Amino acid sequence: MSFDGKYNVTIQTPMGAQQGTLELKQSGDDLTGSMIAGSGESAEIKNGKVNGDSASWDVDISSPMPMTLSFEATKAGDNLGGSVTLGAFGQSTFEGVPA
Numbered sequence: 001m002s003f004d005g006k007y008n009v010t011i012q013t014p015m016g017a018q019q020g021t022l023e024l025k026q027s028g029d030d031l032t033g034s035m036i037a038g039s040g041e042s043a044e045i046k047n048g049k050v051n052g053d054s055a056s057w058d059v060d061i062s063s064p065m066p067m068t069l070s071f072e073a074t075k076a077g078d079n080l081g082g083s084v085t086l087g088a089f090g091q092s093t094f095e096g097v098p099a
Contacts, residue, residue, distance in 0.1 A: 001053050002026050003073075007080055007096035009035070014089055015064070022080075022096055026050055035059045054082075 007022045024033040024045070031048025041063055048057035059069045067087030071094065073080045080096035 001075055003031060003050060003055050003075060003080075005078075006099040008099045009080075009094055009096040011069075011084055011086075011094040012092045013086060021099060024048075024055075026055075031055055031057055033057075037061065037063070039063060 003024045003026045005024060007024070009020045009022045011018045011020070019038040021036045022033065023035075024031055029050045031045065031050050033045050033048070034042055035045060036042045041061065043059050043061055045057040045059050049055065054072070054074045056070070056072050058071070061067060061069060067089075069087070070085040071082065072084075073082035073096075078098045080094075082094060083091055084094045085091050
């Protein structure tokens with residue numbers, strides 16, 4: 001199962017649902033790519049790893065405040081879903097569908 005692809009992502013946050021686009025490229029167990037927020041801010045993913053049908057990665061954002069978003073995802077069919085740690089704001093959920 002490959003995580004390669006472009007996904008429309010919705011992250012549940014204390015400020016409401018936030019939309020973005022996630023582009024992932026898998027090479028073995030390494031995962032690279034980028035995430036573009038609804039505001040247009042773009043960030044490279046880092047620490048990307050794949051383990052079977054699950055993956056994890058981090059994204060550093062600067063808006064609305066600087067923090068690291070840490071994702072834990074599983075893939076079901078073409079869709080992604082899982083949890084995301086929102087810096088000091090705790091854990092929430094996200095989902096992604098093919099773009």
